[in-house]
Amino acid sequence: MAGERVRIRGAVQGVGFRPTAARVARRMGLQGWVRNDAAGVEIALMADGPRISAYLEALTRALPPLARIDALERSEDPSFVADGFMIVASEGEGAPRAVVTVDAAACAACLREVLDPLSRRYRYPFTTCTHCGPRYSIVERIPYDRENTTMAGFPMCAACRAEYEDEDDRRFHAEPVACFACGPRAALRRMDGRAFSADAFSMMDEVDAVATLLARAEIVAIKGLGGYQLCCDATSDAAVAKLRERKLRPDQPFALMVRDLDVARRYAELDAGDEALLTSPAGPIVLLRPRVVDARPLCALVAPEQPCVGVMLPTTPLHHLIMRRLDRPVVCTSGNLHSEPQCLTPAEVDARLAGVADWALDHDRPIAHRVDDSVVRRMAGAPRVLRRARGYAPSWMPLVASPDAPAILAVGAQDKATFAISQGDRVLLSPHLGDLDSEAAFTAYLDSFAALSELYAHRPQRIAIDRHHGYRSAQWGRQLAAARGLEVIEVQHHHAHIAACLAENGWRPAGADDLVLGIALDGLGMGLDGELWGGELLLARYEGFERVASLKPVALLGGDKASREPWRNLYAQLMAEMGWAELDMNFAHLPVVQDLAARPRDLLDSMLRSGTRCPTASSCGRLFDAAAAALDLHRDAISFEGQAAMALEALVTPATLEAAREGEHYPMATPKLGGDGLPYLEPLGLWRAMLGDLHAGIEPSLIAARFHVAVADGLILLAMRAQRQHAFRVAALSGGCFQNALLLALVVDGLRGLGLEVLTHTAVPPNDGCIALGQAAIAAAGS
Numbered sequence: 001m002a003g004e005r006v007r008i009r010g011a012v013q014g015v016g017f018r019p020t021a022a023r024v025a026r027r028m029g030l031q032g033w034v035r036n037d038a039a040g041v042e043i044a045l046m047a048d049g050p051r052i053s054a055y056l057e058a059l060t061r062a063l064p065p066l067a068r069i070d071a072l073e074r075s076e077d078p079s080f081v082a083d084g085f086m087i088v089a090s091e092g093e094g095a096p097r098a099v100v101t102v103d104a105a106a107c108a109a110c111l112r113e114v115l116d117p118l119s120r121r122y123r124y125p126f127t128t129c130t131h132c133g134p135r136y137s138i139v140e141r142i143p144y145d146r147e148n149t150t151m152a153g154f155p156m157c158a159a160c161r162a163e164y165e166d167e168d169d170r171r172f173h174a175e176p177v178a179c180f181a182c183g184p185r186a187a188l189r190r191m192d193g194r195a196f197s198a199d200a201f202s203m204m205d206e207v208d209a210v211a212t213l214l215a216r217a218e219i220v221a222i223k224g225l226g227g228y229q230l231c232c233d234a235t236s237d238a239a240v241a242k243l244r245e246r247k248l249r250p251d252q253p254f255a256l257m258v259r260d261l262d263v264a265r266r267y268a269e270l271d272a273g274d275e276a277l278l279t280s281p282a283g284p285i286v287l288l289r290p291r292v293v294d295a296r297p298l299c300a301l302v303a304p305e306q307p308c309v310g311v312m313l314p315t316t317p318l319h320h321l322i323m324r325r326l327d328r329p330v331v332c333t334s335g336n337l338h339s340e341p342q343c344l345t346p347a348e349v350d351a352r353l354a355g356v357a358d359w360a361l362d363h364d365r366p367i368a369h370r371v372d373d374s375v376v377r378r379m380a381g382a383p384r385v386l387r388r389a390r391g392y393a394p395s396w397m398p399l400v401a402s403p404d405a406p407a408i409l410a411v412g413a414q415d416k417a418t419f420a421i422s423q424g425d426r427v428l429l430s431p432h433l434g435d436l437d438s439e440a441a442f443t444a445y446l447d448s449f450a451a452l453s454e455l456y457a458h459r460p461q462r463i464a465i466d467r468h469h470g471y472r473s474a475q476w477g478r479q480l481a482a483a484r485g486l487e488v489i490e491v492q493h494h495h496a497h498i499a500a501c502l503a504e505n506g507w508r509p510a511g512a513d514d515l516v517l518g519i520a521l522d523g524l525g526m527g528l529d530g531e532l533w534g535g536e537l538l539l540a541r542y543e544g545f546e547r548v549a550s551l552k553p554v555a556l557l558g559g560d561k562a563s564r565e566p567w568r569n570l571y572a573q574l575m576a577e578m579g580w581a582e583l584d585m586n587f588a589h590l591p592v593v594q595d596l597a598a599r600p601r602d603l604l605d606s607m608l609r610s611g612t613r614c615p616t617a618s619s620c621g622r623l624f625d626a627a628a629a630a631l632d633l634h635r636d637a638i639s640f641e642g643q644a645a646m647a648l649e650a651l652v653t654p655a656t657l658e659a660a661r662e663g664e665h666y667p668m669a670t671p672k673l674g675g676d677g678l679p680y681l682e683p684l685g686l687w688r689a690m691l692g693d694l695h696a697g698i699e700p701s702l703i704a705a706r707f708h709v710a711v712a713d714g715l716i717l718l719a720m721r722a723q724r725q726h727a728f729r730v731a732a733l734s735g736g737c738f739q740n741a742l743l744l745a746l747v748v749d750g751l752r753g754l755g756l757e758v759l760t761h762t763a764v765p766p767n768d769g770c771i772a773l774g775q776a777a778i779a780a781a782g783s
Contacts (some may be wrong), residue, residue, distance in 0.1 A: 003080030004052050010070035011101045011395075013144040016130035017041055017067045018087050019172045024059050031082040037091040040099065046082045065131050066104055067636040070396065087167060090143045099138050100144060100455065101753060103225050103371060103390050105283030105315045107132035109170065112318045115324075120159065125318035127183050133316075136410055137226045137395065138176060140368050142381065142455060150366040152199075157182035173176065181634050184365035186318060191221075191350075191357050206256045210322045210361055214330055215256045221335050221349050221357035225370025226344030226390055228335025231257070232539060235328045240299040243331060248338040252640040253284045253303035255310035255373065257332040259323040267291055267298060267329055268311050276312050277383055283393025284374035285310040296328055299690040305633070305643075307650035310375060315390070315552060318363070331530045333571070339437050340371055341444035352557055370432050370444060374758045379741040386739055386765050387650055388418070390437040393431040394452060397763075397773070400508055401425045401543065401780035402583065408779045409460035411447075411477035412772035413493070415469070415641070416765065417441075419449055420772035421458045427450070427503075427776045432769055435767075436472045445473070464489045464775035465495070467735025468526035469563035469779055492535045494518070494775030495545045497734035497766075502542065503777040504770075505571040507730070515539050516730040517548075517722055517756070519715060519747065521737035522767070523563060523621035523641070529608055532556070534619030535681070537718050539726055542781035548726065549670070551623060551719040552576070553616040562622060564636050565587055566629035566644045570620045571596050575608060577684040581715055587691045592630055611629060620711075623683070624648060627707045630690060631700045642736070649740050651704040653656040660705035668714035670721055677719055682716040705742075712746035717750060732759040734774075 001637070008017075013036050020365070021034045021043055030052075032045040045052050047731065053072070059067060060306040093713030106114075110127045113119040116378045121127045140146035158282060160179055163171040171177045178184060188206035191195055199211035209222055217239035219232045230247065232239040235255050242248055258264045261275055268288035270278075277286045287308035303309045312332070314320040323330065335353060343349045346362045354358075354664075375387035385392060399405075403424040410420040415435045421425050430452060436442045452458070465477040467490045493498075498518030503578045507516065518538040527533035528547075556562040570592075574583055580601070587593045607614050621642070627645035629635040631651070638644050667685030672678060686707070693703045719731065731751045738744045751758045764770045 002048055003044065003046045004049070005075050005077050005080075006043040006045065006052070006056065007039065007073040008043065008092070009076075009099065011066060011068040011099045012410055013040045013099070014101050014130065014135055014173075014175055015066040016064035016170065016172065019167045020064055020067070021059055022087050022167060024062055025055060025085040028055055028056055028058065030079075030083055032269050033082060033086045034147070035088045035090055038142055039507065042078055042091070044077065044082065046080055052463045058074065060224075061090065065107070066101055068621060071384065072098070072590060074348065090145055090658050099140065100139050100394070101136050102282070102392060102395060103135050103332050104132045104281040105313070105318060106317050107281075110317065111320060114320065121179055121255050123207070123365070124180055124183070125186050125316070125321055126176070126178055127317045128176045128178075129170045130172065131170060131434070133176050134225055135176075136369055137371050138365070138368050138510075139455070140341045144175060149175050151176050151178070154178055154183050154365075154623070156494040164243070164732070177626070181244070184362055184363050186363045188359060188361050188674055191354055191630040192361055207321045207361065208324070210359070211324065211326050213359055214322075214326065215292075217242075218358045219246070219356065221353050221360040221661075222322070222345070223317075223361060223363050224251070224319070226367060227344055228353070229332050230335050230371060231352070234298055234302050235251070235296045235702060237299045237301070239553045240301045240331060241657060243356075244301060250639045251304055251643060253306050253310065254331045254333045255312060256302065256329040257312055257314060257319065257323065257734070258329050260313065260325055263327060264311055267293055268309060270425070273383065277378070278311070278668065280391075282374060283313060283315045284376040284385075284391055285312045285376035287375065287386075292728055298329065298496065302331065304651055304756055305647040307646065308377065309739065312373065323601070329415060336547040339435060340440045341434060342372060344370055352675050357772060362739065370448065375740070380745045380760065380763050382760075384760075384762050386767065387416075387432045388429070388763075388769055389524055391430040393720045394428050396426045396428045397504070398506060399425050399777060399780055400503060400506070404524040405780050406461035407459060407461045408464060408776050409458070410464040410772040411466075411473040412774035412775070413472060413768035414471040415614070416767050416769040417445055417473060418769050418772045419445070419473070421452065421456065422776050422780060423458070423461070425772065427780075428456070428501035429764065429773050446476070460486060462487045462489055462777040462779050466490075466771065466775070467492055489775075491775045491778050492528065492545070493771065494520035494522075494527075494533055494538060495563055496771045496778065498535060498538055498540045498545070498732050498774070499542055500764060500770035500774030501734040501759050501761055501766075503773055504761060504764045505732075507759060508734070509541055513727075514731050515726070515728050515760070517719060517728050518545070518732045518734070519719070520735045521620035521743075522735035524617055524619055532615055532619070534617055534621060535623070536618065537722060540732075542777055547678065548722045549681075550618040551620055551681045551682070552683060553673075554622070555609065555611075555614040555667060556617050556619075556622065557604060557614055559613045559615065563641075566625040566633075567596070567599070568627035570629040570635070571604060571682070572608070572614075572624070573626045574687060575605070577687050580605075588696050589699045590691065592694065595635065597624070599724055618680070619643065623711070624737065625696040627690070627704070630694070631703060642739075645740065646736075651701050651743055652742055653701055656699070656701040656705040657708070659702055660709045665713055666706050666710035668710055668717060670714070670717045679718060681718060686710050708740075708742045709746060712743060712750055714748055714749035716754070719754060719756075723754060729757060731756045734761060734766050734770065738766040
């Protein structure tokens with residue numbers, strides 16, 4: 001009888017794949033074996049081709065919840081002989097190519113045990129099985145076996161060992177399997193070091209005591225899957241204000257954890273799609289429209305001036321046990337100070353959070369890799385990942401490249417940093433690593449790179465960096481390339497955005513002349529010849545691009561200050577459009593114009609005339625900041641990126657959006673720079689109409705809606721102009737401004753109205769978290 005070897009790559013280790021493969025084989029009467037190795041899973045079968053094909057089809061239908069097959073290769077092995085079907089020991093030789101499965105939220109079966117007084121794992125906070133629990137956050141080497149994880153220091157007791165070795169048990173080879181007798185333990189402590197009795201807070205245990213502390217407006221640092229979280233009662237004004245003051249986070253929204261869907265429904269608007277996201281194995285923070293609650297309402301400081309509030313369910317048995325008797329939301333935010341990475345150890349908590357948390361709930365299972373909570377928002381008809389971390393990353397994606405393409409390291413951007421490493425025709429995008437402004441954050445970025453590179457034995461042959469030489473990631477990439485003698489590929493920021501969207505959607509050119517219209521909207525990125533871009537229409541493919549239109553370049557008054565003080569953008573926009581004489585003659589009575597008149601206009605005008613600290617930029621983000629300032633939304637200053645633009649979006653209601661779409665639109669023109677240069681979006685008509693609405697006393701919500709519609713209208717006009725001059729059938733949207741649900745939906749609808757197929761981000765963020773993927777796709781295309 002003939003034999004075959006089947007090589008399977010994907011999420012196939014630590015997810016119950018081997019026992020499933022064995023059960024299906026035995027049910028079909030096949031002989032052979034299955035094992036883990038450095039590349040994934042290998043199956044040897046003694047059967048003819050048709051029977052093996054039938055087996056693989058049955059196996060695909062029977063996959064466990066966390067398993068995923070990315071690639072399957074079959075090869076003949078005529079000499080193979082077997083008797084029965086066995087699960088054999090892992091083979092660790094060879095270059096690591098296996099997929100390390102991402103961490104998964106606690107499954108229903110484990111939670112039933114945790115809450116069952118008759119179960120031996122009753123109230124055990126680290127209960128897990130092959131369907132859930134820690135994976136990436138504990139793995140240190142491949143293949144994914146217990147001795148290669150941070151569970152190696154916890155020898156299994158006899159009862160856990162029996163489950164681990166029973167092929168019919170859902171804990172068969174569940175590497176983190178443990179119980180009270182042999183596994184990690186949680187411990188509560190006061191941050192001031194003083195003694196206490198847990199019995200004063202709970203009749204159960206120290207984990208349950210945390211619920212009492214939260215209800216008493218205390219701040220507790222809780223060690224989760226991928227790092228510490230800071231938690232407090234989200235309905236307590238005193239607790240939330242205390243956390244904001246101590247964490248140095250005055251306005252940026254906090255995420256909420258709720259006990260279950262019933263509590264979530266009380267505080268936010270949910271539909272079936274939202275519930276599916278909340279209860280998925282990834283267990284992300286889901287951005288939802290908040291409800292007005294009379295009894296125990298949310299503190300107003302949780303998410304001030306935001307269109308949405310972030311909500312998640314408990315992700316581990318530990319969190320479920322804490323939330324068990326809390327019928328209110330709890331703030332659950334990263335355990336760090338502003339601009340620093342999450343704490344991973346009790347020592348880091350003592351060093352960095354001593355002045356923030358009142359209590360800490362530690363545990364003794366080490367964290368191998370830092371992983372923050374993921375954030376998802378449903379926009380324009382689909383769930384869209386805005387922060388890709390726990391439950392989603394790191395994970396491999398197909399790359400439009402040859403299988404023997406050189407290994408690439410793409411270092412990403414400065415903010416919302418990620419990096420990517422490629423192996424042939426696949427690429428791994430790291431989890432979200434935050435902004436790289438602080439030394440601690442950059443060190444965490446380097447640590448994550450070192451860990452993932454070691455895990456997959458990745459040795460780059462090319463390094464792709466952003467053109468902005470001020471980015472720390474780009475500086476480091478250049479230094480690393482020089483030290484190793486590697487080729488450096490500089491990638492334009494907005495080209496990387498569009499390439500990331502194309503790569504995520506698996507776009508392949510139909511021919512040498514096949515191009516897409518890319519629309520990239522963000523704050524700033526280094527363009528060509530030292531220009532600053534931020535609102536670009538590119539005729540693009542992986543290998544290159546042509547800039548075919550942009551937003552109007554306007555001065556960044558004061559340089560970097562313009563990104564923090566929205567009034568500067570409003571002043572620069574109005575001076576670029578109409579000048580002070582027209583503004584003063586027609587609108588001097590408006591409070592916003594009186595506010596600008598009180599600014600140091602002589603100095604500002606001198607800066608604009610000379611260009612001193614006033615680089616021009618075609619920035620969409622700064623245009624939105626200017627509109628927000630006109631409506632007195634954070635006019636003087638913002639405390640976090642995008643704050644003014646998010647407040648502007650939050651101002652719009654469904655009713656005012658409908659009125660804006662059906663009523664008279666703010667006019668937008670599309671002339672050429674200098675009369676015969678690059679087409680651009682001219683907002684002069686927009687500003688005159690917007691100020692006219694302020695003069696007429698139109699409600700701010702309708703003005704904000706009309707602004708959104710006008711920007712989308714202008715982009716569609718530019719796309720129509722490009723369509724008349726160039727042949728393309730696909731449009732791709734990327735950039736942080738497309739985190740705005742209104743703008744995204746309006747632009748998608750408009751482009752589809754032009755007969756275009758529209759590609760958007762869903763699995764990868766549209767913000768700078770996608771830049772590394774785009775850099776890798778562009779560098780691979782140059783092979």
